[in-house]
Ligand code: SF4
């Protein structure tokens with residue numbers, strides 16, 4: 305069986321982002337394979353844990369993946385401040401006499417944005433609305449490579465490593481079966497320190513925000529990278545909860561057109577024509593976005609990565625260009641307007657890019673989460689919940705089709721959701737031994753007690 309068939313069978317999707325099926329991403333021949341070890345968002349520690357504790361396995365998977373895609377230039381890109389991770393990977397590389405190189409990036413946000421990383425490692429700018437493949441690169445991440453290693457040993461993708469931090473008693477990395485409840489993960493970290501709190505699934509800048517009760521219904525999926533508990537009054541929480549109407553009103557009345565949001569925008573700095581200050585100005589002059597959808601600057605909202613630098617760090621007026629871009633993107637999507645790729649010459653990073661990198665800790669401070677920033681997390685807590693609820697959609701593409709029924713006994717690793725034929729998608733497997741209780745959007749399995 306080829307490596308691609310093994311990866312497809314195991315149901316591996318990108319662990320670092322939206323969950324693009326890995327067997328599709330790796331179905332190419334390229335010059336560069338770049339493994340993202342920069343753990344983009346402050347506070348997350350999962351990939352760092354894996355780089356320290358699973359370095360030989362990761363290097364083996366990276367080598368096999370590079371062979372698969374014919375990559376001659378093979379890098380793990382991580383931050384220069386990750387001393388223990390660098391030592392561990394260097395040892396594994398030397399022991400295996402491997403051709404994998406480490407690329408040490410500065411400690412800035414968003415170092416782990418794959419387009420920013422490709423620009424740093426290759427010196428090439430991914431074109432607007434393009435993908436790394438457009439410039440001869442494939443980017444995968446550390447946790448995905450570890451899943452590839454496990455698949456090479458015959459183990460399907462059934463468990464997830466994730467960081468649980470913030471207002472919990474013992475911030476930790478949790479090893480959880482897919483479909484485990486967020487609550488089980490929070491308990492594994494010693495429980496919440498607050499009576500009431502908000503939960504971010506993912507990182508503090510780009511993760512999804514839930515109220516305490518909403519979070520109880522959330523389960524670990526293939527793309528869950530972290531669970532962060534924050535006080536309800538945290539600056540980051542109130543900024544996210546500002547209603548759209550007041551965001552737009554304030555954008556119209558308070559934007560001083562200083563253009564800081566554009567000057568600091570990481571995508572603008574890689575050479576893209578995204579200028580959030582112009583989007584803000586145009587909305588200030590015209591309240592009805594539907595009248596602006598043909599405008600060149602407005603359309604550039606589609607290439608905003610939603611990294612949040614503009615509103616978290618750049619804007620001196622406390623405005624929300626990112627959320628305005630999200631609003632414009634939705635309007636463009638509703639009007640079925642796709643991004644028009646330019647047929648012009650390749651784009652190049654702007655010279656000032658080097659001087660406009662924002663230290664990760666400063667962005668954590670602006671978000672009001674710096675008190676959780678320096679946690680050293682070395683511990684791993686494995687959880688074994690009594691039941692799991694495994695979503696049939698945990699990836700980009702079509703949901704998987706259930707191949708089990710209520711009442712059926714399953715074992716961990718058994719196929720329970722099959723990728724539809726000829727569709728983009730990924731297989732899904734049982735993450736515990738047990739009995740299927742129900743099958744809907746989620747497959748619910750009760751654990752079978754072993755005597
Ligand atoms: S969120 Fe702001 S800074 Fe980030 S890419 Fe979009 S416009 Fe640029």
Ligand code: SF4
Nearest residue numbers: 559560562563565619
């Ligand atoms: S940084 Fe703020 S005030 Fe300045 S142009 Fe951008 S949105 Fe307007």
